[in-house]
Amino acid sequence: MPGDVGFNKAAWQREDRKRNPGKYKDYAKRCRVKTTLRQRERRREHPEKLAEQNRRKDYKDLNKSRAYYREYSLRWIKEHPEYGKIRAAAYYARRRGAHFLQIPIEKVFEKTGPFCILCGEFIEIRQSELDHIIPLVKGGTGFLENLQVVHRKCNRIKGAA
DSSP, X not given: OXXXXXXXXXXXXXXXXXXXXXXXXXXXXXXXXXXXXHHHHHHHHOHHHHHHHHHHHOOSOHHHHHHHHHHHHHHHHHHOHHHHHHHHHHHHHHHTTOOOOOOOHHHHHHHHOSBOTTTOOBOOGGGXXXXXXXXXXXXXXXXXXXXXXXXXXXXXXXTTO
């Protein structure tokens, strides 16, 4: 019985459905009818809200919606500069025909350790960059096996050699 210690509510409901199948079907039907009645009442009481919802759905003024979307996109890009760098890297990788994966720098740190591969000095995550062992220009990939952690300065000196 409900309320007993060790009572399994799901099992009880399954058994109850087997004993009284009509009870649950009627309940679901009543809920659907109540919902549709409430929706109709709201539509009658607040026609202006319904009109506003339909206006939002309409895309008759495409230039206005495009301008809004463009403004929203530019604002979002300014607020999230790190994603812009990722998107740019992915774009250039696709243009070269290379595969680009968004691998977190922490995974590469686990593989290589907290030292710059080029100069051997200790490196913090915020001072580091991911470097491709075989450059993308020369047919390298963006997979974990082809990545290493280096200082920004060391990466600029190395270039795509």
